[in-house]
Amino acid sequence: MDQVLPSSHVGVKINEWYRMIRQFSVPDAEILKAEVEHEIKEMEEDEYLLIYYSLMTFRHQLMLDYLDPEVKYRTDRPTIIELLDKIEKPQKTLTGLLKYYSQFFRGMYEFDQKQYVEAINFYRKAEMEIHFVTDEIEQAEFHFKLAEAYYNMKQTHVSMHHILKALEIYDRNPLYTVRKIQSLFVIVGNYLDFKHYEKGLEHLEEALKLSKESGHKRLVSSALYNLGESYHYMGQEEKAETYLKQAIEIGKEMKLRTLPHSYYSLSIVLFKQKKTAEAGQALKEGLITAVKYDDNLFCLLTEFLYVLYAEPINQDSLVEILSKLENIHMYSYVEELTLLTANFFKEMKDFEIATFFYDKMVESQLQIQRGDCLYEY
Structure with missing residues (x-):
């Protein structure tokens, strides 16, 4: 008779899998995902652990979509929509930590779809269950995602409150460099809204240095983009243009979903310098990438610039x-x-x-x- 694995054994492995996801360690996360999928077939029946597994599969795919939108890791994988449907079905029966994860991960999905109000609504529902979360890194994740959403809604003081809480935890945990860099980006964005441009530049220099050291080209692109935006806000359009073009070059190489945003910002900077022909080309490239990535927001923004400047x-x-x-x-x-x-x-x-x-x-x-x-x- 085959030995049945205890669900607690598989639960520990899922926790380890989630730790690798949060560190953006794709190879380790892929290995652990495969091991969990194998062991679940040999596990004693446990309805709640299967839901936990479904939630983590959803979170794993969110990580892959963020890091590589070009299907590199998606062969024979269910789509986000299919996974979303799977985790929505048991919603009414979930309690405690599982309910927290279901609301939190759904909020992350809505944020990725640029549905920021919906994202915050789900995060707030997750917050009602956060007392079940004892892991300080998960608490940092929650504060980071809230800060990110509130920043996009221009709720600057609230965003800064949450991001400083997140950064305090990430600073104590050197394995979470990616999240530390991303936290610095959110802080910089808030400083731009506060019009404290010099403070923002100090954090960007650190973020660019850490991004290059970590070898994450996506983060290097984001750091360059934020430098471009900072100089744009400061009225230094030539410097802004230089950094935005560098960000776009990496974005094109990596096929990043941030490209429509970068082209949009570059177009504005070029129009302000009266470089009309070059700005028009940037607009065209931006629209192509926005359509390619089904980015309706930046399709609208690009259309606005066309009407204002090019027609x-x-x-x-x-x-x-x-x-x-x-x-x-x-x-x-x-x-x-x-x-x-x-x-x-x-x-x-x-x-x-x-x-x-x-x-x-x-x-x-x-x-x-x-x-x-x-x-x-």
Whole structure:
């Protein structure tokens, strides 16, 4: 008679698998995933451990999608949508740590889809179960993901509160360099929103150094992108252009999903320098990558720049695109685009239209300030 493995043995291995996922150690995570899949077939029946396994498979695929969107690791793997359906079915019966993971991982998925309000709603549901989490790295993960989502919704003070909590834990754990670097990026973004550009640059220098040392080209690209954005905010467009182009080169080499964002920022920097032809080419490349990666947000943003800079100006079309962004609560981009547009018309000496878009900018800032009202309790 074949010996039946105790579920506790498999549970320990799943925990180790999750540890490798959080460290972005793909080879180790792949090995442990294969071992767990083999041992589950020989395990005593345990409904909750099977749910835990399904949740971790979902989290594993989120890691792979982040690191390599070009299907490198996805042969014969279920899709995220298939996995999502699988973990949604037992939702009503979940309690404790499993319920925490189900809500937390779903929030991560919604964030990846740029559904930031939905992401925060799921994170808040996860927070109701966080007292079951005793592992400090998991607590850091939770604070990091909340900070990331709140940053994208321009809830700057809340984001900074959570990211400093996360960074304090990652600093104590040298195996989590990737998350430390990503935490520095969130801090830099918040400093940009606070208009403390020099403080942001200090953190970016450390992030770029750590990224190069770790050999993660994706993170090097992100560091270069953030340097470009910082110099853009400081009005140093030539420096911004240099860093953004470097970020794009790595993005093209690695086929990163951040490419539409990089092209969008580069287009703005080039238009501000009156490099119209080059900016138009960047817009074209950005739209191609946004469509390729099914990035509806950056399709909208690119369309807006086309209407503003590359076509005969149509105010109604600009307002229509802004309305679409407002409908998905992208007020941070509405704020950026309305200021850009107002300044554009101000340069054209069309002060009436400039004033209209300045007013739209103030409206978007008010919506950002009311941001907490978007989230369900």
